[in-house]
Amino acid sequence: MPKVKTHSGAKKRFKRTASGKFKFQSVFRRHLLTGRRTKRKRQLRKGSYVGPAQHHQIAAMLPYGA
Secondary structure (H helix, E strand, O other): OOOOOOOHHHHHHEEEOOOOOEEEEOOOOOOOHHHOOHHHHHHOOOEEEOOHHHHHHHHHHOOOOO
């Protein structure tokens, strides 16, 4: 059976944890930060996990874990 290609954009954005969840870094942290409140920027430092509704989509894009 041939190998399945990994989605290049997904492998840069998501990491699979030991429990099988997908972890990603928050968005909106690159530029135009002067207009955002300090509290908002501080909260965006935290990562987050992919919800159950999208989990199967990310898993299909990352067949080998990435």
